[in-house]
Amino acid sequence: MTTVVPQAVPAGDVRAPGLVGLLTTTDHKKIGLLTLATSLGLFAVMGAMALVMRSQLAQPNQHLIPLQVYNQLFTIHGSGMIYLVITPFALGAGVYLVPLHVGAPAIAAPRTTLLAFWLYAFGAVSLLSGFGVGGGAASDGWYAYTPLSDSTFTPGSGMSLWIVGVFLAACGMILMSATVLWTALRLRAPGMTLLRMPVFTWSMVVTTLMGVASFPSLLGAMVMMAIGRSDPSLFDANTWNIAYQNLFWFYGHPVVYIMFFPFVGAVAESLATFSGRRYAGYRPTVLALLAFAALSMSVWGHHMFVTGQAANDYYSLTSIALSVPAGVEYFGFLATIIGGRLRYTTSMLFALGFIPQFLVGGLTGVMLGTPVVDYHVQGSYFIVAHFHYTLFGGSVFGMFAGVYLWWPKVTGFMLSERLGKAHFVLMVIGTNMTFLPMFGLGFLGLPRRVATYPDQAWFGTLNLISSIGAGVIALAMAVFAFNVVHSRRHRVAAPDDPWAGQTLEWATSSPPPRWNYDVIPPITSHAPLLDLRDADDERVGA
Amino acid sequence: MDHRSSFNHVFPLEVVIACVVFGLVLVVLTAAVVRSRTRWGRRAKPTKSHPKTEGLYVAIVAGLAVFLVVFSIDNNRSSLAAHPAMKVQVTAFQWCWRFAYTGTPVTVTGQCQGGAVPTLELPTGKTIEIDLTSSDVVHSMWVPYLRFKMQAFPDHVNVFDTRLDHPGSWPGRCAEFCGLYHSGMDFTLKAVPPAQFDSWLRSQEASA
Numbered sequence: 001m002t003t004v005v006p007q008a009v010p011a012g013d014v015r016a017p018g019l020v021g022l023l024t025t026t027d028h029k030k031i032g033l034l035t036l037a038t039s040l041g042l043f044a045v046m047g048a049m050a051l052v053m054r055s056q057l058a059q060p061n062q063h064l065i066p067l068q069v070y071n072q073l074f075t076i077h078g079s080g081m082i083y084l085v086i087t088p089f090a091l092g093a094g095v096y097l098v099p100l101h102v103g104a105p106a107i108a109a110p111r112t113t114l115l116a117f118w119l120y121a122f123g124a125v126s127l128l129s130g131f132g133v134g135g136g137a138a139s140d141g142w143y144a145y146t147p148l149s150d151s152t153f154t155p156g157s158g159m160s161l162w163i164v165g166v167f168l169a170a171c172g173m174i175l176m177s178a179t180v181l182w183t184a185l186r187l188r189a190p191g192m193t194l195l196r197m198p199v200f201t202w203s204m205v206v207t208t209l210m211g212v213a214s215f216p217s218l219l220g221a222m223v224m225m226a227i228g229r230s231d232p233s234l235f236d237a238n239t240w241n242i243a244y245q246n247l248f249w250f251y252g253h254p255v256v257y258i259m260f261f262p263f264v265g266a267v268a269e270s271l272a273t274f275s276g277r278r279y280a281g282y283r284p285t286v287l288a289l290l291a292f293a294a295l296s297m298s299v300w301g302h303h304m305f306v307t308g309q310a311a312n313d314y315y316s317l318t319s320i321a322l323s324v325p326a327g328v329e330y331f332g333f334l335a336t337i338i339g340g341r342l343r344y345t346t347s348m349l350f351a352l353g354f355i356p357q358f359l360v361g362g363l364t365g366v367m368l369g370t371p372v373v374d375y376h377v378q379g380s381y382f383i384v385a386h387f388h389y390t391l392f393g394g395s396v397f398g399m400f401a402g403v404y405l406w407w408p409k410v411t412g413f414m415l416s417e418r419l420g421k422a423h424f425v426l427m428v429i430g431t432n433m434t435f436l437p438m439f440g441l442g443f444l445g446l447p448r449r450v451a452t453y454p455d456q457a458w459f460g461t462l463n464l465i466s467s468i469g470a471g472v473i474a475l476a477m478a479v480f481a482f483n484v485v486h487s488r489r490h491r492v493a494a495p496d497d498p499w500a501g502q503t504l505e506w507a508t509s510s511p512p513p514r515w516n517y518d519v520i521p522p523i524t525s526h527a528p529l530l531d532l533r534d535a536d537d538e539r540v541g542a
Numbered sequence: 543m544d545h546r547s548s549f550n551h552v553f554p555l556e557v558v559i560a561c562v563v564f565g566l567v568l569v570v571l572t573a574a575v576v577r578s579r580t581r582w583g584r585r586a587k588p589t590k591s592h593p594k595t596e597g598l599y600v601a602i603v604a605g606l607a608v609f610l611v612v613f614s615i616d617n618n619r620s621s622l623a624a625h626p627a628m629k630v631q632v633t634a635f636q637w638c639w640r641f642a643y644t645g646t647p648v649t650v651t652g653q654c655q656g657g658a659v660p661t662l663e664l665p666t667g668k669t670i671e672i673d674l675t676s677s678d679v680v681h682s683m684w685v686p687y688l689r690f691k692m693q694a695f696p697d698h699v700n701v702f703d704t705r706l707d708h709p710g711s712w713p714g715r716c717a718e719f720c721g722l723y724h725s726g727m728d729f730t731l732k733a734v735p736p737a738q739f740d741s742w743l744r745s746q747e748a749s750a
């Protein structure tokens with residue numbers, strides 16, 4: 001089996017060199033890197049805001065920062081993490097990896113992908129520039145319910161800049177979803193059938209399907225809010241306020257999975273690679289991802305149990321039904337590592353940490369899908385704990401499993417494993433210290449989005465533990481930043497395949513050349529490089 | 543409608559199920575790590591597909607999901623009392639509460655700032671209907687003790703009922719972010735024996 005598939009290699013890049021060249025590149029790897037780097041930079045900004053909030057909340061009845069500043073901070077932290085950090089990071093990873101994974105020399109519609117990056121970048125600038133205008137940035141939370149967000153109750157241009165920013169970033173995400181999806185569906189190399197695509201690429205297919213289907217609803221919500229800001233009387237009518245909530249959550253729930261699936265994919269790749277065997281339950285996992293994506297479009301009403309204006313029992317049914325495909329995904333994780341020969345690299349540790357931590361988010365999600373429980377914990381710190389377990393304990397851990405796995409491929413040098421492991425240990429401690437106490441706080445009656453709180457039993461203690469935990473997370477992130485700087489200075493060049501990888505990208509150089517592959521190895525399954533090694537072993541051994 | 547007892551019926555069972563599932567996954571995870579240690583130096587076994595195990599597993603998860611759905615819906619049967627002993631119209635506004643006792647001129651309100659929070663006083667042992675609305679933005683009326691909250695919308699009345707079996711006094715809060723002073727938008731729920739409530743209401747009527 002030494003067939004090579006010849007690739008039609010287009011002529012070299014004729015773009016300008018330097019910064020201008022980078023910012024106008026049509027190379028999907030550079031567009032992907034621009035997106036990933038921008039979102040990581042913004043991650044640091046949003047994290048810094050979280051630290052200020054955790055300082056303010058460390059003790060009851062504190063007034064370190066004014067109320068209006070606190071309200072802007074939680075709004076921009078939440079909006080920023082969702083619209084500008086995790087979603088773009090997820091799609092940016094797809095822009096970088098999907099063409100490599102399917103053996104394509106380029107992404108479909110590279111100029112459109114570049115436009116998507118710029119829409120996202122300008123959206124970020126618009127959203128954050130609210131801090132520079134009179135009245136400050138938007139202050140109505142990441143879902144900005146009407147009529148609070150109309151011009152009567154939230155005057156000032158900060159809120160308008162927020163709408164423009166969210167709209168632009170959402171347009172960027174739709175375009176990015178479309179080009180990644182098109183690449184996976186139409187630009188696969190010969191031999192790369194749909195059911196030979198890596199799990200990560202399948203996770204991107206369902207992510208981008210949800211992106212294309214749900215983001216337009218957010219655009220609709222933003223348009224409605226913009227109209228309401230020029231004529232606030234629109235929101236005198238209950239119909240439009242409820243319509244806004246429906247439009248918003250029709251986007252707002254699928255986006256939770258958009259911010260989650262690509263990291264499930266990264267965790268799956270890491271688990272398979274560092275267990276030394278192919279991913280178990282590949283087909284059931286693909287089916288589960290597709291079922292999950294389809295169901296995700298019909299669960300939005302569980303965010304509206306307490307409106308008194310939603311079909312609660314129906315949404316309870318669809319929401320709890322999600323636990324079936326989720327269970328299948330967990331089966332794949334566990335079946336892959338049982339019987340494997342595990343190598344505890346930093347990437348593997350983050351992938352293993354993802355499994356129980358995301359499970360906490362998932363199991364509490366079942367509780368939230370139960371109306372009589374939701375009536376109590378909705379809008380409280382219980383919710384804050386729940387979604388930080390999914391998005392931080394889950395997605396961010398999956399993000400780092402991916403970062404440590406693909407860093408050598410992308411940059412051409414290795415990260416320090418010793419510093420990586422310190423990063424991991426601090427992250428586990430910090431995450432659980434910060435977010436576990438919040439379940440208790442919510443249960444005991446602390447609402448979310450309060451700038452300060454009374455000295456009720458346990459409130460002070462649990463909040464203090466949480467704030468110290470946030471400090472530990474900050475320390476963990478500092479270790480990561482130091483790792484990048486340190487490893488870059490003491491450069492250890494990355495080989496093509498440092499981890500004994502299984503998917504195509506490990507067959508090309510690190511970093512890959514402009515058109516990705518000089519030759520493409522034969523594609524025989526979803527783990528083609530593993531097949532090659534097995535074939536070699538058979539020849540030598542037998 | 544006794545929301546607290548519905549909650550207490552459902553939540554502990556869901557916590558137990560969650561703990562069992564979490565424990566099982568943790569056991570499997572630990573087993574994989576331990577087994578891998580003893581296999582050091584040997585190659586990983588190739589992954590095989592076990593369609594029967596997978597099918598059985600999906601059936602178990604689906605069975606659990608069906609049970610949870612039925613259990614969840616069954617406990618969410620909200621029936622409004624046809625003849626509540628009394629009604630209170632609750633209006634949320636930026637940033638406090640107004641409680642109007644239907645059929646009387648009695649209205650209780652406040653500014654909520656500086657600890658001056660209004661008290662919603664109710665008789666014990668009676669079914670009380672709450673007609674909840676807002677005069678500006680969306681708020682949410684939450685009494686953690688009752689394990690219940692409901693959003694308050696302008697141009698819309700949400701109706702629910704409640705029943706307090708024991709005298710007592712509990713904090714209530716706004717649970718939907720509603721602007722600058724959201725964090726101080728509190729009230730107190732106070733339950734007193736019916737006789738005491740009647741005399742309180744009469745004295746309020748006299749001064750109203």
Ligand SMILES: [Cu+2]
Pocket residue numbers: 634635637680681682716717718719720724727
């Ligand atoms: Cu309020």
